Amino acid sequence: MSDASTEPQGPETVEHAHDPEVLHLAAKVFDLARHGDTDTVAAYVDAGVPANLTNDKGDSLVMLAAYHGHAATVEALLQRGADADRPNDRGQTPLAGAVFKGEDEIVKALIAHGADPSAGTPSAIETARMFEKTELLTLFGAQ
Template sequence: MKYFISAIMILLAICKTNAQDIFSNAKTGNVEEISKFKKEINAKNAEGYTPLILAVYHNHYTATKWLLENGAQPDLQDQSGNTALMGATFKGYKEMISLLISYKANMNMKNYNEATALIYAAVFSKTDIIKLLLENGADKNAKDNRGNTALKHAQMQNNEEAVKLLQ
């Protein structure tokens, strides 16, 4: 019985390690290793991050593209409700945003504070990304949980260029 329990514990540890490999490989952009875990492509780690969210956040374009080509869902949310598009917006990764848009990422998805990618772009003064999101259907009238639109956030940041785009 003692050996049986030990064997099960080892097996569980191996399974847990393998399940985590897709996440560590997504962080480093290792497509060859990611490809070994196709079944876990939309899995979430303990923080709620998907491999796609991690690849996007760490700016691994090739890994992000591979994940999307192989069925990664662009609108899955982490524990805060943030998506890969929101992460790319926060980080200012314009190419990543364009890639996610080409795979039908929802421009108007809201996180648990009801913020959208466009609101993030306004909060963090990413004017070029505001323009890109608007050109691709982002709703400039969406409000966060405080009732603020992207325009209101741009005004609070004194970002005149963004204000003009959002009016």
């Protein structure tokens, strides 16, 4: 009888999430989203990087692209299944971030992909009220 197993055992089973190469790749993709390199971000997601990848603060690729004003990158991620409402670790959503930054094109893209203006803390509605953005309150149905 043999004790041979087909399952890997011992130190050669490395948890990929802590692999330095994986962490380096993730950091690169986050930077690409921040800088609005839409084609490259889309190619990485198409190649298997999760559309809802988050950093150590819970910021998703959509959050980073939205906050830094990259509408095309936001749209590409949303088309690839990214969650328009995914909050970060502080409860902030991409929609509220886009309202805060005055990124109306991104606000419209997020709404078109089902973002909830009442989600998050503060919500996009609360943020729009705070900055007296009546046109966005109308868009959100929260006059």
